[in-house]
Amino acid sequence: MDYLPAKYHIWLQETNRRTFVARRKGQVVALDSVCLVDEGSTAVSEGLRVAPWERGRGITRLMLDHVEDFLKTEFPAVKVIRLTRMQDPPSSMLYKYRLLHSKAVLSLMFKAEEVKEKVQVLISRMEKEGQCFQPPMTLGAQDVMRVCTNQTVIEKLLPAKMLIQNWLPVYPLKLNLDYLLTKGVTWMADNSEEPNMLSLGNPAVRVPLKGSFHRADIDLFGFDPRNVKIHFLSQLLSISKEIHDGGLVCFLIMEKAVFPTMDAFCKDINRFVLLTEQLVLEKDI
Numbered sequence: 267m268d269y270l271p272a273k274y275h276i277w278l279q280e281t282n283r284r285t286f287v288a289r290r291k292g293q294v295v296a297l298d299s300v301c302l303v304d305e306g307s308t309a310v311s312e313g314l315r316v317a318p319w320e321r322g323r324g325i326t327r328l329m330l331d332h333v334e335d336f337l338k339t340e341f342p343a344v345k346v347i348r349l350t351r352m353q354d355p356p357s358s359m360l361y362k363y364r365l366l367h368s369k370a371v372l373s374l375m376f377k378a379e380e381v382k383e384k385v386q387v388l389i390s391r392m393e394k395e396g397q398c399f400q401p402p403m404t405l406g407a408q409d410v411m412r413v414c415t416n417q418t419v420i421e422k423l424l425p426a427k428m429l430i431q432n433w434l435p436v437y438p439l440k441l442n443l444d445y446l447l448t449k450g451v452t453w454m455a456d457n458s459e460e461p462n463m464l465s466l467g468n469p470a471v472r473v474p475l476k477g478s479f480h481r482a483d484i485d486l487f488g489f490d491p492r493n494v495k496i497h498f499l500s501q502l503l504s505i506s507k508e509i510h511d512g513g514l515v516c517f518l519i520m521e522k523a524v525f526p527t528m529d530a531f532c533k534d535i536n537r538f539v540l541l542t543e544q545l546v547l548e549k550d551i
């Protein structure tokens with residue numbers, strides 16, 4: 267499910283990002299990347315990985331120490347390193363980082379040709395249960411700016427006061443939003459003023475999984491299970507328009523309170539059990 271092949275060259279073009287590799291005998295054995303956000307005060311670490319045969323041998327520590335030293339020298343305004351990671355971090359990480367928020371992840375798997383049909387089945391199920399399926403609206407750039415900087419919306423929908431777009435946690439500040447708006451995200455909300463539900467549909471990327479697979483992450487912000495269902499289905503329909511072959515693994519990232527309802531709602535869809543939790547962690551430097 268590795269997104270890196272799809273993102274690596276884009277990352278190299280981003281002026282607010284630095285990417286590091288470690289080599290042993292000329293061969294790349296590790297990578298890390300930092301994205302400068304929050305008006306230059308935070309570096310979000312993304313993509314950390316070490317070649318499987320090099321793990322547990324101290325390269326991660328060397329890499330992280332090097333990146334931290336680089337930030338202190340080249341970007342002294344950076345005071346915080348933030349990252350997201352999946353469930354079960356090593357205890358040494360929990361000792362060093364504070365936990366800001368954690369969300370639940372539901373991992374679903376589809377064949378490309380069956381997505382629309384599955385969505386229709388789920389819409390019918392909602393309607394049979396007396397819930398009306400009213401598609402949300404898609405927000406333009408100005409709507410995103412207005413909605414995401416509205417303090418009521420921030421208090422109501424963002425528990426850590428942070429937007430987490432495709433595993434990138436940032437405060438909803440203008441420069442951060444300008445950056446997120448370059449990422450081809452489909453922003454949906456139940457209204458364009460003070461929504462009760464916001465969702466970010468990230469563009470599907472091809473992943474190196476046997477059998478031509480795509481990965482698409484849907485970030486869901488809201489606590490009303492009916493709204494969460496509607497946004498999930500609408501985002502999935504939108505993603506399905508880009509995928510014409512192979513399979514789709516979809517990660518739905520939601521508040522833990524709505525997970526049991528969504529888990530039951532998606533009970534007939536195949537699971538791809540890899541991710542169950544998204545943790546947002548940070549530490550001062």
Ligand SMILES: CC(C)(COP(=O)(O)OP(=O)(O)OC[C@H]1O[C@@H](n2cnc3c(N)ncnc32)[C@H](O)[C@@H]1OP(=O)(O)O)[C@@H](O)C(=O)NCCC(=O)NCCS
Binds near residue numbers: 325
């Ligand atoms: C996560 C990964 C880089 C850890 O490599 P490793 O060499 O096995 O590292 P270890 O588990 O021995 O931990 C070494 C140190 O790195 C820290 N660490 C491990 N994962 C980390 C992470 N995601 N972010 C920051 N620090 C991390 C540990 O706390 C430990 O700190 P310590 O030296 O102070 O004790 C490696 O398992 C990997 O490449 N996994 C696949 C990709 C992945 O899951 N990346 C996570 C972020 S996208």
